[in-house]
Amino acid sequence: MTSTVLGPGQALKGQVFPATGDKFPYEEYPNTPRPPYYLPEYRRTVDVQGGTVSGTVFGEYSSLTLESGTATGNTVTGGAIGVYGGTLSDTVVNSGGLSVTGGAAVNTTVTGGYSDVRDAGVINGVAVAAGAKLGVGRGGTVTGAALDAGARLYFASVFYTDTATVTYDAAARTLSITSAGQTGTIGVSDGYAGATASLHQEVVSNRGSFTFYAGLVLNRPATGPGFAATGRTMQIFGSGNVVRPLSGTVLTNSGTNTVLLSGGGGAVQALGTDTVFGGSGAASVTVAGAATVVGSAGAMTVQGGTGTSVVFAGSGGLTYTGGTGYGIAVGLGNTLNVQGGTGGGQYWGGGGGTLRAGAGAQSVLVGASGDQLYSDGAAGNFLVATGDGVLLSGARATGKDVMIGAGAGRMTFIAGSGDVLMGLGGGTNMVTLGAGLDTVFAQGTSTITAGSGSATVALAGQVNLVIGAGSGPSRLFALFNYVPGADRITLQGFGAGEAARAVATQTTTVGSAVLTLSDQSRIVVYGTAKVDAGLFA
Numbered sequence: 001m002t003s004t005v006l007g008p009g010q011a012l013k014g015q016v017f018p019a020t021g022d023k024f025p026y027e028e029y030p031n032t033p034r035p036p037y038y039l040p041e042y043r044r045t046v047d048v049q050g051g052t053v054s055g056t057v058f059g060e061y062s063s064l065t066l067e068s069g070t071a072t073g074n075t076v077t078g079g080a081i082g083v084y085g086g087t088l089s090d091t092v093v094n095s096g097g098l099s100v101t102g103g104a105a106v107n108t109t110v111t112g113g114y115s116d117v118r119d120a121g122v123i124n125g126v127a128v129a130a131g132a133k134l135g136v137g138r139g140g141t142v143t144g145a146a147l148d149a150g151a152r153l154y155f156a157s158v159f160y161t162d163t164a165t166v167t168y169d170a171a172a173r174t175l176s177i178t179s180a181g182q183t184g185t186i187g188v189s190d191g192y193a194g195a196t197a198s199l200h201q202e203v204v205s206n207r208g209s210f211t212f213y214a215g216l217v218l219n220r221p222a223t224g225p226g227f228a229a230t231g232r233t234m235q236i237f238g239s240g241n242v243v244r245p246l247s248g249t250v251l252t253n254s255g256t257n258t259v260l261l262s263g264g265g266g267a268v269q270a271l272g273t274d275t276v277f278g279g280s281g282a283a284s285v286t287v288a289g290a291a292t293v294v295g296s297a298g299a300m301t302v303q304g305g306t307g308t309s310v311v312f313a314g315s316g317g318l319t320y321t322g323g324t325g326y327g328i329a330v331g332l333g334n335t336l337n338v339q340g341g342t343g344g345g346q347y348w349g350g351g352g353g354t355l356r357a358g359a360g361a362q363s364v365l366v367g368a369s370g371d372q373l374y375s376d377g378a379a380g381n382f383l384v385a386t387g388d389g390v391l392l393s394g395a396r397a398t399g400k401d402v403m404i405g406a407g408a409g410r411m412t413f414i415a416g417s418g419d420v421l422m423g424l425g426g427g428t429n430m431v432t433l434g435a436g437l438d439t440v441f442a443q444g445t446s447t448i449t450a451g452s453g454s455a456t457v458a459l460a461g462q463v464n465l466v467i468g469a470g471s472g473p474s475r476l477f478a479l480f481n482y483v484p485g486a487d488r489i490t491l492q493g494f495g496a497g498e499a500a501r502a503v504a505t506q507t508t509t510v511g512s513a514v515l516t517l518s519d520q521s522r523i524v525v526y527g528t529a530k531v532d533a534g535l536f537a
Contacts, residue, residue, distance in 0.1 A: 002044050006051025006069065014055045017044045017062035017079065048086065060096065066103065076113070083121065093132075110134060254289075265298050273307070278314050290325065293318075295334070302329075304341055313350055320347075322358050331368065338365075344379065357381045367392070369409065375401045375416065385411065388427070394420060394434070405429065408444070415451065426461070450477065459487045464537065469493035473520030482525050482535075490537040494518060499536035506530065 006012055044062040046053055050069045058064055060078030064071060068086045076093045083099065089106040091098070095113040098105065100121035108115075111129040128134045250259050255272040265281025268274075270291040278296035285293050285300065290307025293300070295314030302311050304323035311320050311327070313334040320329040322341025329338050331350020338347045342360025349355050349371035357363035359377035367373045369387030380399035383392040388409030394401045394416035401418060405411045405425030413422055415434035422431065426444040433440075433451040440448060440457045448457065449466040456478040457465065463486075465477065470493060479487070491498050494517065502515040502523075513531045515523040525531055 003047065004045070005047045005049060006053060008050035008069070010051035012046060012051070012053040012056060016057045017046075017059050058096070068103075261296075261298075270305075278316070282316075287323065304343070306343075317353075324360075326361075333368075340376075349373070351387065375399075378418070380418070386425075394418070400436075417453075450475070454478075456480070459483065461486070463487045464490055466490045466492060467517070467521065467523075469517070469519050471519060471521060473522075475521040477521070477523045479523065479525050480527065482528050482531075484531075484534050487535075488537045489523065489535055491517070500533060503531065503533050503535070 004012065045065065046056075046063070047065045047067065048069045048071060049067050052070050052072070053064065053074065054072040055074065057075045057077055058079035058081065062079040064074065064079070064081045066081070066083045066086045066088055070086055071081070071088045071091065073090045074081070076091065076096045076098065078096045080096050081088065081091070081093070081098045082101070083103045083105055084101055085103040087104050087106060088100070088108070091105065091108050093108065093110045093113055093115055097113050098108065098110065098115035100117040100123055102120045104122040104124060105117070105126070106124045108123060108126045109129070110126060110132045112132050114133040116134070117123045126134065249267045249269070251269045252259070252272050252274050257272060257274045259268050259270075259274060259276045261268070261277060261279035261281070261283050265279060265283040267283065268276050268285045269288070270276060270285060271288045273290050275292045275294070276285050277294045278298055278300045280296065281298040283298055283300050284302070285291070286303045287293075287305040287307070287309050289305050291305070291309055293302050293309070293311040295312060295316060295318040297314060297316045299316045299318075300314065301319045301321075302309065303321050304327045305325055306323060307325045309320075309323070309325060309327045311318060311329045313329070313331045313336040315334055317335035317337070318329070319337040320327065321339045322343060322345055324341060325343045327341060327343065327345030327347070329336055329345065330348045331353060334350040336347070336350045336353045336355070338353070338355045340347065340356060340358030340363050342358050344358065344361030344363045346364045347355045347357075347366065349365070349367045351368040352370040354372045354374070355365045355367060356374040357365055357376055357379075360379065362379040362381055364382045365373040365375070365384070367383070367385035367387070367390050370389050371385065371387075372391040373383045373385060373393065375381040375383055375394040375397040377397060378399040380401055381397065382402045383394070384404045384406070385392055386406040386409070390405070390409065391412045391414075392403045392405065393412075393414040394403070395414050397416035397418060399416070399418045400420070401416060402421045403413050404423040405413070407425055408427040409425060410428045411425045411430070413424065413429065413431045415422070415432065415436070415438050417435040419436040420434060420438045422438065422440045424431065424440065424442050424444060424446055429442070429444055429446040431440065431446060431448040433449065433453065433455050435451055435453045437453055438451075438455045440455060441460070442448070442457060442463045443460040445462045447464045447466065450468065452471045452475070454474070454476040457463065457480070459479060459481045465479070465488075467477065467489060469491070498518060502517055506513050506515045508514070508529050511527070511529050513525040513528050515525075515531070517523070525535070
């Protein structure tokens with residue numbers, strides 16, 4: 001081994017150091033941005049301690065150590081350069097490596113190999129070509145970087161992009177990455193291997209074709225991290241990461257992360273307690289645990305998981321399918337479609353959507369104009385609506401549902417086979433009763449069609465109760481607050497003269513008229529001792 005030491009005033013220029021010779025052992029650090037070689041183990045070394053080296057080619061078995069002074073216009077074809085002080089400028093790294101741990105490297109071109117900056121080092125104006133690698137470690141500074149297609153930029157995690165401009169803020173210890181008109185930041189970890197929760201990163205991709213491993217140093221194989229195999233996939237490890245993909249798929253691990261689909265659509269599989277913001281394109285989110293999803297201009301679909309999912313529809317609309325955990329979905333004036341899961345939930349429609357409770361735990365459905373609300377299962381759900389053209393249906397439900405209408409709009413109510421409590425709206429109501437014992441508080445103008453079960457109806461406004469024949473003697477219709485001329489009963493399927501016969505054979509019990517129809521159904525008009533034919537339409 002031959003060593004050259006250049007002190008103050010000494011210079012080395014235009015040399016070509018060997019590219020062949022006996023191979024010396026070296027050590028690569030595949031997981032962290034550190035010098036890829038032990039510098040003293042090279043056949044020819046140059047140590048600059050105040051002098052100048054320029055126009056020199058460093059081959060595979062040579063190295064340059066810059067402690068102070070300057071190194072200008074050199075080329076690395078396989079050797080290594082370590083910058084600990086001084087200034088390195090106009091250097092081309094074709095292979096081998098450049099390590100900057102102090103001083104500065106200015107106007108550097110990296111066309112191959114692995115280069116890194118850390119500790120107090122500064123790289124200013126670096127161009128990284130396709131296939132080349134640039135590592136940024138603890139305390140390193142990179143400004144004015146330009147990455148060509150296929151270049152690879154390493155932190156205490158791995159980030160890959162096609163083209164980007166990177167600027168490092170030494171005070172905040174964050175890197176700003178500008179790509180495709182968007183800017184994000186990456187915070188450099190306090191440590192090397194194993195950095196997780198302390199690492200906060202924000203990434204902007206430019207073409208949606210990259211792999212991102214955040215918050216964790218990977219034990220990657222010597223052949224590289226394998227970007228090409230994963231295509232348009234972004235995988236997030238750790239916690240506290242902020243990710244902005246333009247498209248593709250984002251996979252989060254356990255932890256708390258934020259995904260901003262601001263550049264377009266994509267797919268997100270959230271395994272942690274994550275927050276996902278929709279973008280301008282269509283997107284889908286699959287929640288394994290608990291997550292918050294906020295829609296935007298693009299249509300969004302969300303699959304709930306085992307934890308609590310909170311979703312907000314954007315202007316593009318949102319479709320939510322519940323999981324085994326509790327779900328909260330809010331329309332915010334936008335179209336929301338919900339298929340509830342077994343975990344139950346609260347679903348607040350935005351108008352023009354469909355909200356369906358799952359067949360598991362109890363759910364609350366709140367509808368707006370044009371919404372359709374459906375109750376399933378035996379849990380006994382709450383359906384509440386306001387506005388116009390709203391449907392509240394428990395046709396497939398067997399539980400004790402509660403249905404409430406508000407406002408002066410048109411509403412349709414359909415009871416299931418359980419005992420249903422209904423509070424009608426002040427507009428026009430179309431009501432179909434079910435097989436249970438239903439209770440109805442009427443107002444507005446209401447048409448109530450009896451089912452196979454019994455019903456108690458508190459009359460208000462104008463009510464027409466439609467009773468069909470043939471359901472048997474177990475039915476009882478209890479009417480309160482009857483107002484002659486405003487409220488009436490329509491009989492369907494009975495013979496001629498049925499209404500007159502019922503009026504003629506009525507009895508009075510405790511001051512209330514009791515009428516019995518030919519199928520043995522009974523009508524009790526509470527508070528009215530006797531009714532006339534005006535009760536029937």
